[in-house]
Amino acid sequence: MSRRFYANFLRLPIVLRTLFLALSAIIFFGALIHIIEPSTFPSIFDGIWWAIVTTSTVGYGDFAPETIPGRIAGIFLILTGAGFLSFFFVNLATATVTRQNAYFEGKVAFKGMGHLIIIGWNERSREIIDHLSNGGPNKQIILIDETLESNPMPSKLHFVKGRANLDETLIKANIFKAEKVLITSDQHKDELHADMFSILTLLTIKGLCPSVHCIVEVLTTEQMANAKRAGADEIIQSNVLTSFVMVNSITAKRKIPSIIELLRQLDGGKLTLSAAADNLIGKSFKEASSLLLAEGILIVGIKRGEETFVNPSHPFIISKDDQLLEIIR
Structure with missing residues (x-):
């Protein structure tokens, strides 16, 4: 004894x-x-x-x-x-x-729930964290990165040091209780290897917690299909978005406000995707736009299945399963 x-x-x-x-x-x-x-x-x-x-x-x-x-x-x-x-x-x-x-130093496990996990430290991650911390949704943020020596923003996030494609690191970030995961692309790797690493991380996450909502940044179009197969809920092609902004600036006949500035105007969840209300089903896009405009809602497009129609030509009839791309005042 x-x-x-x-x-x-x-x-x-x-x-x-x-x-x-x-x-x-x-x-x-x-x-x-x-x-x-x-x-x-x-x-x-x-x-x-x-x-x-x-x-x-x-x-x-x-x-x-x-x-x-x-x-x-x-x-x-x-x-x-x-x-x-x-x-x-x-x-x-x-x-x-x-x-x-x-x-x-990122060695302490996170015990909370309903949090957002951001994988990879870069300028995009910094902007996202700043936005969510300053006036954005009040959500706990967990940053996973293997290159940082210490927490870059102690007052705004919980830092977990380690490789995101290892079970141990994800468990330390409490992946089982997370609401969403954002996988950013590693800019220190070439585009193909960066996408492969992101997809491997996605597979690890879905293997541990299949129900968690995963948003993945993909650089190459060829890896889009693999990201979908791996279980990505949303895929962001950052290179395509950047190219579109550049092309718009080059081809514009007159100087217009930067698209980045226009996007900033939509900050704070003003751009939303919602199911069509019953009173709008069977009406044309023009009629639905007039009805919602009186409520301070501007319809810019319709999502039907996998296709998205921006400012569709008349007549465009709204169906039962359509989703409205709206800008809320």
Whole structure:
């Protein structure tokens, strides 16, 4: 029994072990001084009070041993109890600093739920985190990256250091309770290898938690099909978007506001995709636009199956399963 207790005691964190020894010394010497000098220390509580004051401060003077045996007990208390108590506070401070450093270095697991996991640290990730933190939806953000040495934005996110295609890293980010995952492309790799790494990460995520919503950035058109096979819920072709903005700027006959500026106007969830209401089914796109415009909603297109029709020509009749691409004022 004693061996089992000793083995279990050694498994405790050093802070708890030191606290246990300090409290044991205080209780032991508090009871001992009551036995040695019952007139000076009428109760065990008085003895424990004296032991606590003696080990933690220089003593208040309200209780003090008067006999030689009592003073010898006080000497041993100072040598043992005060030492254990001081050692406890040193270890407590060390553990606190170690825990804080581990948090900044991405070694602490995340315990929350309903969070957003962003994989990869780059300028796009920074913009997304800034937007979500400043006026965006109030959501906890977890950043996974293997290149960073410490948390780049401690006040805005929880950092987990490691490779995103390893189960251990994803479990540390609590992938099972995550709401969404955004996989950004690694700009340090060539486009093909960056896409392959993103798809491998996607496969790992879906293998652990098939239900989590995954958004994947893909650079090459050829890897679109593989991303879909791997289970991507949404695919963002960043190169296509960038090329479109550049082509628009080149071919425009007159100077118009940058598309980036136009997109910023849609910031904050103003551009939405919603199912067609019952009162709009069977009506033309023009009629539906007029009805919703009175409510401050502008329809810019219709999503029908896998196809999207932007500003469709008249007459375009809205069907039951159509989705409306809307800009909300």
